[in-house]
Amino acid sequence: MSQQEILEQQVTPPASEDEKVYVASQAQLVWWRFRKHKVALGSAILLIVLYTIIISADFLGPYEPRTNHVKYIYAPPAKIHLRDAEGRFVWPFVYATVGEMDPNSLRVSYVEDKSQRFPIGFFVPGEKYKFLGLFETNVHFIGVAPGGTLFLTGTDGQGRDMFSRILAGGRISLSIGLVGIAMSFFLGILIGGLSGYYGGLFDTVTQRVIELIRGVPDVPLWMALSAALPPKWPVTRVYFGIVIILSLIGWTGLARVVRGKFMSLREEDFVMSARLAGASEVRIVFRHMVPSFTSHLIASITMSVPGMILGETSLSFLGLGLRPPAISWGVLLAESQKISVLAESPWLLLPAIPIIIVVLAFNFMGDGIRDAADPYSR
């Protein structure tokens, strides 16, 4: 065997699974480990789907979320029929619904007018909207021909389609978690990093501050701060006000994680050898230390998104966060707070379901990432 042949043999890519592990990058190892956690993987896919849905909410919902259908106040969810009057299977359709007022109780009840059938259509023309804020169109993913109505999850007290409202509400509720986390992340990594890397007096003071913030009940504090937001503010400004309030408290958790990791990594041999090799502080931090705890960081970020989402929802629900005309899941639930209304129209509680699903999905995904974060542990 010549020298050349030996060299070639050495660089041929390893064939078996086992050997692949030795040359895999950290990211690959983490991904392989994460992939094994089926629930976490499913949750991640679900979240991607949900975020895609809310981005294209205008298109997916049959109506505009703020249109009042005055003839359909508190209309129940549409009954979708698969069989016609003779019992044959046909393309799904809805009957036209007519509101009838009971002269005694003055309560409107909705009955199906079986003479008029409206097949459910896809890509149907409807109300105009601006898709992604870019171009105007009137095509909706789902809907029925004019004259019929398709309230998939009923309507609210002002005759607005709840399904379109739930989709639209996701925009604020889901994005507030991400924006809030981005902000807490910035504060957390900056303060936690400085405190963990340098230690000393700065560390002691930050630790006390963090303990203080965590020791105070967060909800009353959020409430008091958001109550101080001027009621006249426009929606976007209130939105950012709420984000700031949530992250003022939310950064502490991340700062703790970052500090803890910095503290333990500072003593590691590879940091020492990098320092001896003459690497600059900045290089040590970003090239050597940060990559070794990025996955832990991502895990704790994922785990703290639900807290933000629940925070916004609770605040809005209690009337201290976003207020109508803003639409978020908390705002929608706040409208269902009147128990006598709720007893008659239980579909008003439906916005709760996406909240629970999203929070669970983030938790499961975070669990999976945390387990996968350290690919060398068994």
Next chain:
Amino acid sequence: MLKFMARRFSLMLVTLVMVSIISFIIIQLPPGDFLTSYVGALMLAGDVVDNDQIEALKVRYGLGDPIYVQYFKWVNGLLHGDLGRSLEWGRPVRVLIMDRLPWSFTISMVSFLFVWAIALPIGIYSATHQYSIPDYLATFIGFIGLAVPNFLIALLVLWWVFRSSGQVIVGLFSPDFVNAPWSLAKALDLLKHLWLPALIVGTSGTAGTIRTIRANMLDELTKPYVMMARAKGVAERKLLLKYPLRVALIPTASTIGWILPGLFAGELIVSSVLGIPTLSPVFFQALRSQDMFLAGSIVLILSTLTVIGSLVSDIALALVDPRIKGSV
């Protein structure tokens, strides 16, 4: 031990000072000062506004003074039990809070007991029967408990109560007892009503505690000393309760500090939804009408209670586990 307690106590004092500063900021947050709003409220109510009275109030709260002087005057008032006046109720804040605080406190404490009474057996069972069906069930319920916000559970309970009995609020007493003087029957009636809000308030805390107990127990159960005890023939139940549980409880107990704020916060939300006359409706009303002396004082009181609660739990913890003394 004394040294530890002294250090921990002085730390608490610092925290309390910070808490008071936060509360003071909350009081100062809305535009305009307290007095202008107060005079406005009086005039709205059609009262005659006495100039001398305004002057007296101005001096009392130090309104023309720099902000730190105002703060010290406010703290001075606090130390003498004067929390300011509520604009809306026209009564001293202290009276308002003292009327309601015991109820908030009772609900939070009862739910604290619930958290432990429920989480402890379930957590131990889950750990000793890892990957059994009840374990999966407990994990699943635990996740749901974390994911479903308190107010939603309260709303569902309210809905259910309304559908089954037609009542709009849950309350703490049956209608017959609300204004009745205290008696054994009234106390029993209270117990009949108290468990429900307490249980709802405790859901997320319970879910979290089950998970911590389970994880800690699992860590301990595989340690050599457990195997040793088992090899020596110690009965399984005795072994469990005597060795690993004690060790597993220490880190769990240290979470008391963060369960407490959650309970106080949860109580506010749940009572507001269920219509229970605790501090909660007063707090919300105060926030909506920007009655900030009242709102800020409630934040102050709740935070103070939490801080004291954590102090007590820390000291108790240090008594159980001497290693902790070094870490504070």
